[in-house]
Amino acid sequence: MSIKKIDYSLYLVTDRSLVPSQKTFLGQIERALEGGVTLVQLREKDTETGSFIQLAFEVKELTRKYGVPLLINDRLDVALAIDAEGVHIGQDDMPLKQARLLLGPKKIIGVSCNTEQEAEIAIRDGADYLGIGAIWFTSTKKNIKTPLGVEGLQRILKSMQEAPIPTVAIGGISAKNACELITGSNTGKIHVDGLAIVSAIMAAEDPKIACQELFQLISSSLSSLGLKLNTTVDDALDFAVEACKKIKSTTPMVHHITNYVVINDNANATLAVGASPIMSTNRQELDQLATVNGAMLLNMGTLNDVDMMILAAQVNARNKNPVVLDPVGCGATTFRKETLARFLNECDLTVIKGNAGEILSMAGLGGKSRGVDSVGENEEQLMVNAVKLLARQNNCVIGLTGPTDYVSDGDRVFAIDNGHAYLPLITGSGCMVSSIVACFAAANKDDYLLATVAGILTVTVASEIAAARDYVNGPGTFRAALIDELYNVSNSPDLIKHYAKLRCIK
Ligand SMILES: Cc1ncc(COP(=O)(O)OP(=O)(O)O)c(N)n1
Numbered sequence: 369m370s371i372k373k374i375d376y377s378l379y380l381v382t383d384r385s386l387v388p389s390q391k392t393f394l395g396q397i398e399r400a401l402e403g404g405v406t407l408v409q410l411r412e413k414d415t416e417t418g419s420f421i422q423l424a425f426e427v428k429e430l431t432r433k434y435g436v437p438l439l440i441n442d443r444l445d446v447a448l449a450i451d452a453e454g455v456h457i458g459q460d461d462m463p464l465k466q467a468r469l470l471l472g473p474k475k476i477i478g479v480s481c482n483t484e485q486e487a488e489i490a491i492r493d494g495a496d497y498l499g500i501g502a503i504w505f506t507s508t509k510k511n512i513k514t515p516l517g518v519e520g521l522q523r524i525l526k527s528m529q530e531a532p533i534p535t536v537a538i539g540g541i542s543a544k545n546a547c548e549l550i551t552g553s554n555t556g557k558i559h560v561d562g563l564a565i566v567s568a569i570m571a572a573e574d575p576k577i578a579c580q581e582l583f584q585l586i587s588s589s590l591s592s593l594g595l596k597l598n599t600t601v602d603d604a605l606d607f608a609v610e611a612c613k614k615i616k617s618t619t620p621m622v623h624h625i626t627n628y629v630v631i632n633d634n635a636n637a638t639l640a641v642g643a644s645p646i647m648s649t650n651r652q653e654l655d656q657l658a659t660v661n662g663a664m665l666l667n668m669g670t671l672n673d674v675d676m677m678i679l680a681a682q683v684n685a686r687n688k689n690p691v692v693l694d695p696v697g698c699g700a701t702t703f704r705k706e707t708l709a710r711f712l713n714e715c716d717l718t719v720i721k722g723n724a725g726e727i728l729s730m731a732g733l734g735g736k737s738r739g740v741d742s743v744g745e746n747e748e749q750l751m752v753n754a755v756k757l758l759a760r761q762n763n764c765v766i767g768l769t770g771p772t773d774y775v776s777d778g779d780r781v782f783a784i785d786n787g788h789a790y791l792p793l794i795t796g797s798g799c800m801v802s803s804i805v806a807c808f809a810a811a812n813k814d815d816y817l818l819a820t821v822a823g824i825l826t827v828t829v830a831s832e833i834a835a836a837r838d839y840v841n842g843p844g845t846f847r848a849a850l851i852d853e854l855y856n857v858s859n860s861p862d863l864i865k866h867y868a869k870l871r872c873i874k
């Protein structure tokens with residue numbers, strides 16, 4: 369299972385033939401990125417493979433600079449050659465099932481659909497999003513099928529209500545009709561997630577201005593429907609409160625394969641927030657447990673049977689259980705580095721939660737991991753870049769804990785300034801945070817970024833309340849009080865709202 373949290377709202381599909389004279393293709397794309405494009409598809413119809421790859425590398429350099437994913441139209445070979453974030457395929461291109469086999473589960477695959485039946489098949493076969501069109505007539509693409517209009521789009525969206533996936537509309541879209549399209553296609557719970565646009569951006573005198581105008585229109589149309597493009601601090605706090613309640617009401621089982629230094633504390637913390645811990649390390653019951661688990665937690669602290677841990681991650685992902693990895697000391701030895709590489713390559717991880725040293729070392733951003741302690745003071749920007757980059761590279765949520773905690777899904781970034789100086793003085797407090805994140809992910813599968821923020825907030829807020837107790841005068845008394853306050857905070861989750869020092873970082 370993969371989160372693939374992509375912002376589809378303003379999706380540029382390129383066309384070199386539309387670039388005005390005096391302008392360059394890459395220049396138009398860069399201006400569009402400056403204007404707020406959230407996703408780019410490189411669409412080349414008559415370009416030889418070698419030149420296509422060369423161009424794709426150049427476009428990727430730009431999209432990377434702006435932190436925007438790049439998809440390749442039709443050509444899986446080009447997408448693989450440049451390690452693009454995914455592809456967009458049409459009904460006459462390589463079948464989705466084969467494309468998925470070649471690209472693997474982590475890449476994004478979008479599929480063009482013009483009918484309810486095409487949408488149903490694409491969803492069944494595992495598309496990540498649908499490009500629904502043509503909505504209106506367009507001269508950008510030859511031989512389009514009969515335009516759907518807003519009613520046709522609505523019909524398809526309604527047909528997907530049982531199994532919704534993200535959708536973008538395409539064909540004839542510009543600032544003149546963007547609002548009508550978004551508000552008109554709203555069918556209660558389901559609406560189009562974004563607009564895919566070619567000529568209104570590629571042929572614009574200044575794509576930055578065109579995109580800013582489009583972005584504004586999309587954002588105001590969504591807010592008129594009570595929907596938002598961005599997740600705010602208030603959204604995250606509301607989510608945290610509800611997330612606590614959901615753990616209590618569903619009591620998810622959280623399977624831990626954790627290190628033996630922290631096993632008892634992890635189990636007690638899990639119970640304190642209302643989840644049910646199981647600490648089995650026997651491979652014979654992995655399959656059966658995965659059918660009832662809410663989440664799987666893997667902790668690299670005291671590594672023994674790595675193959676078994678990888679198997680556990682795989683069977684849980686197959687059962688659609690979130691898999692949380694705590695990469696304890698991942699930069700400390702060659703064995704740990706190799707083990708981490710295996711987790712990243714062989715498993716579909718949902719959340720990686722480590723300390724600053726671990727996360728910076730994973731990101732190759734100069735972090736060091738000495739034993740299992742986090743070292744060094746780092747600038748906020750370095751942390752933000754690290755969590756964003758790793759989240760994008762690994763298609764998962766990254767949580768970095770330290771004096772300030774950072775969480776990102778590659779798109780959104782939150783910083784948490786809660787916590788107490790006693791936390792790093794008890795062994796395995798970071799491991800406890802990972803356990804609690806797994807509990808939140810188990811019960812809150814609709815948004816793993818917010819579930820991770822909620823988990824970290826719960827522990828750090830509880831730590832502040834625990835440290836303030838009269839009898840707490842050092843790490844030993846604090847450790848017991850922390851378990852008590854995890855219990856109290858999760859029973860009165862409005863405390864999170866009261867204490868939270870949460871920031872949304874753009
Ligand atoms: C976002 C998006 N939606 C639809 C299409 C059309 O794809 P396809 O049907 O493969 O046609 P061509 O683009 O290949 O002409 C798209 N490219 N992007």
Ligand SMILES: Cc1nc(C(=O)O)sc1CCOP(=O)(O)O
Binds near residue numbers: 566
């Ligand atoms: C690439 C493409 N696919 C379509 C479909 O209907 O699937 S319409 C289209 C072209 C859209 O261009 P413009 O934004 O300039 O109208």
